[in-house]
Structure formats: structure tokens, C-alpha cells
Amino acid sequence: MPNNAKNLRKCAVCRIHADKSEMIRFVKTKDEKIFLDRSKTADGRGVWVHDSAECIQKLIKKKLLNTAFKCSVSESLYEELDGKREF
Ligand SMILES: [Zn+2]
Known part of the structure; x- marks a missing residue:
């Protein structure tokens, strides 16, 4: 699938590459805010994770977001994720 290679992203959890459409994205903005990037296009450093219950x-x-962003991520973001089964 060479044509789709640019859409492949590595999952921060299982390290397997997958198409963007199968993943969710977190972003850390310049002012150090970390959030779930529903648009998948927000400015900043992105971290991709499979949109699957297992990886989430x-x-x-x-x-693992703390590891991926090399900083401490607020508990409320994890709680938000835990409360949601669909993205
Ligand atoms: Zn994964």
C-alpha cells in the first residue's frame, strides 16, 4: 500500500502502524496543553493511538501519554477517556 504510506501512524501503545482513520490523536500544543484532538489536525506534537478498547x-x-509527551498529563484527560467508549 505505498500510496497510503503517508497516512500511516505508529500507535504509542502497541507500536504497530495503522492508517490515521483507525486511530485517535492526542496533541500537545505550544502552551503545553494536552487534549484529545478530534479534528486530528491541531497544531502541536501529536501522539497516535489505535481507536480500540485494548489500546485505549x-x-x-x-x-502512556505521560511517556509519549514526556510530561505529566492531567488525570482529568485519562478520566475523560475512561468514560468514553466511542470517539
Ligand atoms: Zn495500538
Whole structure:
């Protein structure tokens, strides 16, 4: 699938590459705000994760956003994720 290569992103949880359409994106903006980027196009450093219960649960349990963004992510973001099954 060479034509789609540019749409591939690596999941921060399982490290497997997948198409953007199968993933959710988190972003850290210049002013250090971290949030779920529903548009997938927000400015800033992006972290991609599979839009699957398995990867999202692991992300929450191990607080992998802290690792991915190399900073401390607010509990409320994890709680928001935990409360949602659909994105
Ligand atoms: Zn994954």
C-alpha cells in the first residue's frame, strides 16, 4: 500500500502502524496543553493511538501519554477517556 504510506501512524501503545482513520490523536500544543484532538489536525506534537478498547485501556492504565509527551498529563484527560467508549 505505498500510496497510503503517508497516512500511516505508529500507535504509542502497541507500536504497530495503522492508517490515521483507525486511530485517535492526542496533541500537545505550544502552551503545553494536552487534549484529545478530534479534528486530528491541531497544531502541536501529536501522539497516535489505535481507536480500540485494548489500546485505549492500556494507555489509561499505564499512563502512556505521560511517556509519549514526556510530561505529566492531567488525570482529568485519562478520566475523560475512561468514560468514553466511542470517539
Ligand atoms: Zn495500538
